[in-house]
Every structure is written in C-alpha cells, then in structure tokens.
Amino acid sequence: MDHMGGGQTAGGQNCLAGVKILDLTQFEAGPSCTEALAWLGAEVVKVENPKAGDPGRSSAGLPGCDSWYFLQFNANKKSVTINLKSPRGLELVKQMAAKADVFIENFAPGAIERLGLGPDVIRAINPGIVYAQVKGFGEGSPYEHNLAFDMIAQACGGTMSITGEKDGPPLKPGPSLGDTGTGMLLAVSILGALFRRNSTGLGDHLQVAMQDSMMHYIRIAFAAQAQLGTAAPRAGSSSVTGGNPPMGTFPCKGGGPNDYVYVYTSRANPEHWRRLLGVIGREDLLGDARYDTPAARAEREPEVNGMIALWTRQHDKHEAMRIIGAAGIPSGAVLDTMELHSDPSFEARGIMQTIHHPKIGDYKMPAWPVRFDGKPPEVKPAPLLGQHSNEVLNEWLGLPAGEIDSLKQTGVI
Amino acid sequence: MDHMGGGQTAGGQNCLAGVKILDLTQFEAGPSCTEALAWLGAEVVKVENPKAGDPGRSSAGLPGCDSWYFLQFNANKKSVTINLKSPRGLELVKQMAAKADVFIENFAPGAIERLGLGPDVIRAINPGIVYAQVKGFGEGSPYEHNLAFDMIAQACGGTMSITGEKDGPPLKPGPSLGDTGTGMLLAVSILGALFRRNSTGLGDHLQVAMQDSMMHYIRIAFAAQAQLGTAAPRAGSSSVTGGNPPMGTFPCKGGGPNDYVYVYTSRANPEHWRRLLGVIGREDLLGDARYDTPAARAEREPEVNGMIALWTRQHDKHEAMRIIGAAGIPSGAVLDTMELHSDPSFEARGIMQTIHHPKIGDYKMPAWPVRFDGKPPEVKPAPLLGQHSNEVLNEWLGLPAGEIDSLKQTGVI
Numbered sequence A, B: 001m002d003h004m005g006g007g008q009t010a011g012g013q014n015c016l017a018g019v020k021i022l023d024l025t026q027f028e029a030g031p032s033c034t035e036a037l038a039w040l041g042a043e044v045v046k047v048e049n050p051k052a053g054d055p056g057r058s059s060a061g062l063p064g065c066d067s068w069y070f071l072q073f074n075a076n077k078k079s080v081t082i083n084l085k086s087p088r089g090l091e092l093v094k095q096m097a098a099k100a101d102v103f104i105e106n107f108a109p110g111a112i113e114r115l116g117l118g119p120d121v122i123r124a125i126n127p128g129i130v131y132a133q134v135k136g137f138g139e140g141s142p143y144e145h146n147l148a149f150d151m152i153a154q155a156c157g158g159t160m161s162i163t164g165e166k167d168g169p170p171l172k173p174g175p176s177l178g179d180t181g182t183g184m185l186l187a188v189s190i191l192g193a194l195f196r197r198n199s200t201g202l203g204d205h206l207q208v209a210m211q212d213s214m215m216h217y218i219r220i221a222f223a224a225q226a227q228l229g230t231a232a233p234r235a236g237s238s239s240v241t242g243g244n245p246p247m248g249t250f251p252c253k254g255g256g257p258n259d260y261v262y263v264y265t266s267r268a269n270p271e272h273w274r275r276l277l278g279v280i281g282r283e284d285l286l287g288d289a290r291y292d293t294p295a296a297r298a299e300r301e302p303e304v305n306g307m308i309a310l311w312t313r314q315h316d317k318h319e320a321m322r323i324i325g326a327a328g329i330p331s332g333a334v335l336d337t338m339e340l341h342s343d344p345s346f347e348a349r350g351i352m353q354t355i356h357h358p359k360i361g362d363y364k365m366p367a368w369p370v371r372f373d374g375k376p377p378e379v380k381p382a383p384l385l386g387q388h389s390n391e392v393l394n395e396w397l398g399l400p401a402g403e404i405d406s407l408k409q410t411g412v413i
Helices: A029-039 A068-073 A087-099 A119-125 A150-156 A177-200 A210-216 A219-228 A271-279 A294-299 A301-312 A317-326 A337-342 A344-348 A389-397 A401-409 B029-039 B068-073 B087-099 B119-125 B150-156 B177-200 B210-216 B219-228 B271-279 B294-299 B301-312 B317-326 B337-342 B344-348 B389-397 B401-409
Strands: A020-024 A043-048 A078-081 A102-105 A130-135 A204-209 A247-251 A260-264 A331-333 A352-357 A361-366 B020-024 B043-048 B078-081 B102-105 B130-135 B204-209 B247-251 B260-264 B331-333 B352-357 B361-366
Touching: A020 A029, A020 A087, A029 A043, A029 A068, A029 A102, A029 A130, A029 A177, A043 A087, A068 A361, A068 B219, A078 A389, A087 A119, A087 A389, A102 A177, A119 A130, A130 A177, A150 A177, A150 A210, A150 B260, A150 B331, A177 A204, A177 A210, A177 B177, A204 A210, A210 A219, A219 B068, A219 B337, A219 B361, A247 A301, A260 A301, A260 A317, A260 B150, A271 A317, A294 A301, A317 A331, A331 B150, A337 B219, A344 A352, A361 B219, A389 A401, B020 B029, B020 B087, B029 B043, B029 B068, B029 B102, B029 B130, B029 B177, B043 B087, B068 B361, B078 B389, B087 B119, B087 B389, B102 B177, B119 B130, B130 B177, B150 B177, B150 B210, B177 B204, B177 B210, B204 B210, B210 B219, B247 B301, B260 B301, B260 B317, B271 B317, B294 B301, B317 B331, B344 B352, B389 B401
Parallel strands: A020 A043, A020 A102, A043 A078, A102 A130, A130 A204, B020 B043, B020 B102, B043 B078, B102 B130, B130 B204
Antiparallel strands: A247 A260, A260 A331, A352 A361, B247 B260, B260 B331, B352 B361
C-alpha cells in the first residue's frame, strides 16, 4: 500500500492510536461500528464465547471456517475468548472494562444487564468509559423488548415503505442499512464522546436503536411528505420528491439482469434534457414545446422514456454511461457486485483490498472507503477465535502465561 | 428537552464544543455530514452564495421560503453569505480557513480548485486543518470527472443491483444512501482526524466518493457472492444471503399500500418456526417433516407463505406485529413516513423533535437518533440565508460592524 500515498498521516490507521475498545458485539450492527474504529487505529478487542464465538462466524455453514460475512465486519480486530457464564470470566471482563475507553454491546434486550455488565456496573468501575449499546427498538418504545434484525428495522423504520414500484408492494432495500447504517451513527457518536473526554475526562452512556436510525436515511421522504401532505410514496427508481422525466433506469444491450443505465435529467438544469437530445440524435426536438419543460415531459413520460430506451438498447451499459456522462448528463451503469469486485480501479485506489486469511486464503473485500492523504486505512484479516487471548490478557491485565493456561484448562477463556 | 435526562453530558451537544467547521457544501451528502457534527456541538458555518445560497434551499419551489429538504440537513448550523467570485470574498474564506479546524466541500469535480480554494492552498494557510471533500467518483476512477447524484451513486455502487424483485429490474432503494450514507462515513473520518490532531497537531486531506461508499453498505452482498460464486442476486424482501421461509412481508387487514407485516424466522433458531405455528393456530404441524426444517420449507415456499398470509390478513399490521413479536418471533409492521411522524413515542424519546422556524413555523423532524445519557442532541432550526454573517465575521475575523456593512453594500457578502 506504500505506493499509494505518503506522509506521516497517510491511510488514517493511526487516528485512534491508543484507544482501547472492549467489544461485546456480534453479527453486523455492532461489529460494523467497531470495525470502523479499528480501521482508524483503535485497539478493538472482541470478547467471544470460547465455544463458537460471534455467531456471525458460522453464518456460511462451513464447519471450522469463518464465514465471509464475518470477515467483512471484523477486519483489524483482536479476539479474546471469555466465558461470560463463569464468575471468573465476568471478573476478567470487568477488569478489562477498567482499562478500556469504550465498552460496546448489541445483545438482545436486557441480556447485558442479566449478565451483570449493565451500564451502571461498568460505569461505576470506570467513570471515564463510553458505554455504548445498539438496540432494535429504543428504550421507551412500545417494542423495546422485541427482537430486531436488519429487515425488522427496515420494516418499522420507513425504508421499505418508500422502496418498490409505484403500484407494487413495499420492498426491502438491498443494503443492510438497519445494521451498518445504525453502526455508522453510533461510530460518529462514540467518536464525539471520546473527543469530549479528552478535555473533560467524562464518559457517557450512548444508545442507538435500529428503528430510530432508519429515519435518518430517509429524511428526503419526510421532506416529500411535508410537501405532499401525505405519506411519502414509493417511486420505483425515480425520486420520492417527484421525478423529472427522463429519470430512471433504461435497458441496455445484453439484456442481463443488470444491463441498465441510470439517466438523470435535473429539473434545476434544463441543459441536461437538451444535451440528451444531442446524444440520442433527436436535435430535431430542441425547443419543441411538447418536450421542452419538465411539466411537458411529465405529461408524456412513457413516450419520453421510450425515446431514450430506443437509444440505450443499442449500447451496452458501460458505453451508454460513458457517452451520456461525457455529454454532461448525470448517468450511471447499474453495476453488480461481481463487476465491482472485478474492476481493477477499486483495487488500484485501495477501495477494495486483498487480505490473506490463514484459513480462507486471499480474499478481496471492500475497505473503509475514505482516503486519508490519498489512501484508505489498510485492511487486516478478521481474527481467528481467541487468536489474541494470550496477548491481550497479558498486555491489558498483566496476567502471566501460566495463569492464562490455567484459565484455558478450566474453561474460563 | 430538560425533562428528558440529566447530568452534565446529557444530549451530546457539547461533544465538539469549540470545533470550528468551514462548510462549503450543498444539497445532502456534505450537509448531512456537517449537520451530524453540528448536532454534536461543532460550530458549523455554511458559506453560501449571497444571491440564493445552497441550492437545496429552493428545492421545494416555494419562493422566498427555505424547503423542508433544506431544514432536514442544515439544522444547528450558522449561515454566512460570501461571494466566492469576488477577490475580497475569496480572501475572507481564506482568513476563515486560517481559524477553522475543518474545511469541507462537495462542489462538482474540479470546482473548488478553480475557485483557488483547493487542498494545497488551504493546507498551506492552515497546516492543522482537516480538509475534506465529497466526490461522486473517486480520484483515479475512470469517471472522476463525471457528475453524480444520489441515484447515480446507487446505480454504480451496487445498491440497485440487489434491490428489487427476483425476476424484476434493478430498483433504487428509497433511502438516500448515496448522499447521507456517504456523509456519515466522512463524519466518522473527520472525527478520527480531529481526535488524532489533539495529540499530533497535524491536519489531513480526506476524500470520499459516493460510488465507493455504497459498497460499504452492501457488504453482505459481497459475502453472498463469495458463497455463490456469482454476483449477488435481487431477493425481493428476503435476503441476498438466502432466505428461510417464511421470511418477508405479508399482507394485513386494511389493504393499503403499506398494510404489511414483516415476519422473519431465523435458520439459526428453529423455535421461531415452531412458535409461529402456535400463533397461526397450526400446532397440528409441529414436528411435521414436510415443514420442520428450513430445507423442507424452502421446497414448499408458496404453501408456507400462504399459511402465514391466511393469518396475517385477519389482523391489522400493528396487531400482527404485537402478537407475533410477543411470541418471540422477529416481526415488524411496515410503517410509512406519516405513521412514523405521528407516533408520539418518537417525540417523547426525542427521536423526533419540533423546531420553530421563523418562516415555516413549527416543524417536526427526525433528530440525531443516538441518545447520550438518555437524550439525543437538541435540534435547532436551519439558519436563514446569511443569518450569522455579522456574528461570525466579527467573532472569527474581528471585522467591525461598519466594515461588514460595506462588504454587504459592495456585494462581497
């Protein structure tokens, strides 16, 4: 990665040097949050059940081998196994909490308190700690005791209600916004609390609910509702705030499931439409009142879309994007995960990075996409279960090797 | 808001006290980022064109009145008008950059450099500044000079390819992930850079591209691809990693566009299916080999879904969610923006807050959804255009009132 940038700060992986995070999260919402902090240089220690660890490890159903899912959300972390049902194990977690800057968990509602590791306990041990929790539904919600997963948060948080065809049923957006979308809001908040702590020394108790977080990502739908006076509608691939034809996905040569190009002509810039007429060879319609304004085109939307599709069907999506984009009209090929994975530009820029995992081998995955002085942080493989038990228990708690061995033999770690 | 929590740190709005952000962003990707920082207490000063300001202000087409869209993304900020085409205006921005901790922009590609406010210029003035940029496509991408908007990023970043019905065309997810999703990743990164600066004094140059950011939110699709060996498919309201029937939205009483309930039975927890049989009154099928395993149910998916729908159609979505959730099965009513807006629980918990805007009046909007010691930061209305010109130019640069007046008269501010 050294060819990509230079200077003391390149890559961002030293931003949080020295910050210790005690990570009791699993699956995605919590792990995506702590992984972002790990990429920026925090020492993130996953505390995992000695038997099987984070259940995300086994989600691919490959015996003895961590899933790709797990690799995505746990890069650059350390793993320590501790049996939370053993009194000595619980004591170890409390001793680690005394040394940590952040404690974070996303167990089912009430579980962390039942374990005896609730916010009151941990903050009494370490008043300067930032204690962070991910909930499905917020405390005080009628559903605060309910289980939640990504799709439940997306149903109850409004994102499904605005996704789908105009006359079709609500659809789940593909991105796991209920999980990673929530994790990012918590990461911002933890960093805010850590920043303040530098001057005040005070910790905090942070809580974020997945349902609540969804509303943060659909604020244009709330704006549309204020304008319409009714709930924001579904709008296919157009916009909930109202479309401006032509606007949407258009079919391209090839006919495959993702052989489409998105074309957007902005209401705010009438040149987009005029330029597009040039691209499709219909300069004859320049200034034609039947098409010249957004209102006129909205009345003839199928006809207008048909003109564009006539042209796009003659080009593959990459060519269509290149030609339309070069003419100064916002345009984008619909790319699938394989095309993104195979595009050498992402690897050259460090946006995709290849890790070497001791069991899975080489694996290319998306990195933290923000570049610091020209390069993103360097991705390191997710830890094997318990890979850092010895190192962390020795460094954090000063436990000698002999004592760690005996903790292993007695099933505490 | 004082009734909602107590203590010195409640609400989080003092986390970034003293941090000065010079904000040259518009629309959503940049403003969502700086608004998060404003909510956590940074002093965010929007620098806007004296004529009309951030084009997002006029997106509702209400003459002389800021749009609801603008209100959502610019709460808790200050506004200073400066004409960037006047030499004296440019000089003011540079003088402000000398005082700022963060400089951020999301103009079209190359525009900030053409203005003479590129990273080299600003970092030479203030080596400790964090200079942050939002791009559509990353530097080094074949499309680095192309325009991008939310939908273009979502087309080219893979989110559309995994959204939609199995056999239907790709669909845009409703959430504006290309914008706010990108803004959140940049906010995390800016906070990381500011944290580091506390000890090193060094600034940084951050860049994030909207296309690149989309991949961060579809990492389960990359995991699915690794497992399948092909591009991640669309999966309707199920999951790209493979469904486990019954899983998805089921129609409820009422028949309206969002009268659906999401039901999720997990492969990892066979109790979900058994409990669901109890809910729908089909205990006769407990242990029936035709339905007892995920594989068996997958073979009879339409039949299994039909059984569930038979029950859900007899209940409204709220009741269905309550009954299924109480039985210990993950479940969620599909809520629309109006239902979320009207639910008193969000306001009681501070997740929705009502601001008083001098022109629009009372307006309820989603707040930053993370609670600090029991409450989210307090929302204050987005600034009127130039509302803080006098205050900020005086406080940051020491300009006396007379000089500010003359800058106004000459069109500089």
